[in-house]
Amino acid sequence: MRTRFHQGLDELKEKLLVMGGLAEQAVDKAVEGYRLRDRKLCMQVLENEAKINQAEREIDEMALDLLAMQQPMAVDLRFITACMKINADLERVGDQAVNIAQRGLDAIGQPEADLQIDIPRMAGTVAGMVRRALESFIEGKADLAEAVLKMDDIVDDMNDAIFITMADKMQKDPIITRQALDALLISRNLERVADHATNIAEDVIFWVRGADIRHGQNRPDQDANGS
């Protein structure tokens, strides 16, 4: 039979997955709003921010309650603190979605410009990272998390390429400077989302590996390894 504590852990995990869904949807919606020049979609992202913030606080409270409920074992301790960190990252994914939506609204206010860059493709890769990071967490699979770390390099390259293309475009065709800037900043926001996915993957690795290799001790200085 499951103890109340372990039921609590399950609930925490479930709630975090819902939070992950909210954050993912927010990014999707913001990018769609930008792509389709749909002001309503962008506005929805801004309106939903409060919901994500509320979910973050609730998850934090749940985690604190679980920590207070009993002396957790090392593995549970790491799980709960990993949840708190992942939670913070997901909330910031939501913040990035808001930034994208704001730039989307700015772009919609400008004449349409053919920028010849593929923001939706980059967004697809980034969404895949977030999804996989969460998957690695649910399944406790460090190798899946490792794959996310590798994808981060691809997104960084996409972001660098967009920077160069847009800088060039602005210089050659200053009339579309504003539109190119919006695209460039959205690309940077997506790169930040990828960073958060990377953080989540690192937390998963730390949690899974740490649970395997750690043995009770109080000498963190000698135990820590920089990431």
Next chain:
Amino acid sequence: MRTRFHQGLDELKEKLLVMGGLAEQAVDKAVEGYRLRDRKLCMQVLENEAKINQAEREIDEMALDLLAMQQPMAVDLRFITACMKINADLERVGDQAVNIAQRGLDAIGQPEADLQIDIPRMAGTVAGMVRRALESFIEGKADLAEAVLKMDDIVDDMNDAIFITMADKMQKDPIITRQALDALLISRNLERVADHATNIAEDVIFWVRGADIRHGQNRPDQDANGS
């Protein structure tokens, strides 16, 4: 007499302050490197990143060890988890410093341009926010933390103003597009640092107020309030 647990809490706090100092210095150095067009200063920021990452991991381990050491009281629990969150924010301040240094190196590679914007002034305001956020944490003062939240609006306005000025400059004088872009992106990085200071301030408020008003319960849903 202080218990070993309480000595541990003191050490954790101290270590977090050292970490705060590292992160602050990194931002300072990156902005100075950009202002003085000093490649060496920028490079130092890139080299010091590993040190900040290492400090982050050590603080995390210390916090986990403290959580495992004994059933912490609610107030200590909140303090320790606040430390973990502040720690993550400081590490990301270090990441922003790296981004600034990278843009600084890019700018140094371009001909000098008079952009007529005051990045160092913005950096000064942002540094003040980080310092005050850490101060509010050391002294456990929610009102000091509230002041940080107000400063965030000022930084957002500075960032918006720089965006508009730079977009305008690029359009009128495309030859300095790259330099204007670097300035614009550094301004955004500084705005992100301000966001991290804001997060820290919010954690302090949550910790201080929570410690005052919370009473043992296990109904997080009804207890949480969105921020």
